[in-house]
Amino acid sequence: MCAISKGFGVSVRGRYQGDGIGLVDDKGRVAIPSALRTTLSANAPKANGKDGGTIIIGAHQKNRCLVAYDPGYVDILAERLDRRESENTSENGEYDYNIKRAAASGEAVPFDGSGRFIMPAFPRFYAGIKGHAFFYGVLDYIEIWDPATLIATDGMPPVVKEMARFYMAEKGVQL
Numbered sequence: 001m002c003a004i005s006k007g008f009g010v011s012v013r014g015r016y017q018g019d020g021i022g023l024v025d026d027k028g029r030v031a032i033p034s035a036l037r038t039t040l041s042a043n044a045p046k047a048n049g050k051d052g053g054t055i056i057i058g059a060h061q062k063n064r065c066l067v068a069y070d071p072g073y074v075d076i077l078a079e080r081l082d083r084r085e086s087e088n089t090s091e092n093g094e095y096d097y098n099i100k101r102a103a104a105s106g107e108a109v110p111f112d113g114s115g116r117f118i119m120p121a122f123p124r125f126y127a128g129i130k131g132h133a134f135f136y137g138v139l140d141y142i143e144i145w146d147p148a149t150l151i152a153t154d155g156m157p158p159v160v161k162e163m164a165r166f167y168m169a170e171k172g173v174q175l
Contacts, residue, residue, distance in 0.1 A: 013072065014039040016137030021147070021167035023132060028124050030133050032068075032115035036142055040111075044070035052113050057144070058106030059126045063153060066119075066127045066144040071108065073141060078104075119144075132171065134164045151175050 020033030032040065032055070044053050057068050069077075081104065089095040111117035119129065128146040136143045147164040150156060168175050 013076075014042045015139045016040075016069075016142050017139065018135075018137045019163050019167075020135050021132055021164075021171065022135060023171075024119065024124075024129060028119040028121065029116055030119055032111060032117070032142075033135050034115065036135055036137050037111070037115040039137070040070050040115075040142075043072055052111055054108050055111050055117055056106040056108050057117075057120055057123050058104075059123055060143065063143075064127055064149050065146075066123050066129070067106075067141045068135075068144055069141040074106075076140070132168065132173070134167065136160060136163070147173075148175055 016036055016039050018033055018035030018039075020036070022030040022033065024030045031037075040055060041053055054071055055068050056071060056074065057066055060067050085095045105123075107120045107123070109117050109120060119133070127144065128149050129144065130146065132147055134145045134147045134150055136145065145164065147168050150164050151161050165175050
């Protein structure tokens with residue numbers, strides 16, 4: 001799904017829907033699946049009109065996976081975190097400093113017209129991503145998982161676990 005304009009010239013962000021598996025090489029290079037890359041490119045087109053752009057990769061605030069999104073989502077994320085912070089401020093004016101600490105990690109990296117980018121080392125280590133990365137669009141952002149970690153994570157929807165199993169079986173790997 002791509003970003004579209006809707007009424008009064010207001011731009012509506014494209015939602016990240018889609019999934020896929022990417023092979024991760026020794027340097028951390030991986031390609032974003034095409035459905036997700038199309039939305040990413042539409043949400044953050046390059047000024048020169050060429051293919052590619054910037055993706056922000058960071059640790060998920062709860063699970064051992066990564067979150068990925070376009071630079072335009074940073075303002076939306078900051079607004080949500082500001083709201084959560086204000087809702088969790090005590091009478092003495094102290095707030096939970098960990099609200100932003102847990103959710104604000106991220107490193108901007110370029111991706112090319114084929115969706116290839118180099119996954120930053122610490123986030124890749126944090127999520128345990130080695131040879132394969134499972135990409136899953138969750139509307140506002142993309143989750144990137146080590147497939148085995150996803151399957152072992154309590155609370156994940158069964159259909160998402162089966163997606164990871166399916167893509168890995170296509171690669172000849174049983175989980």
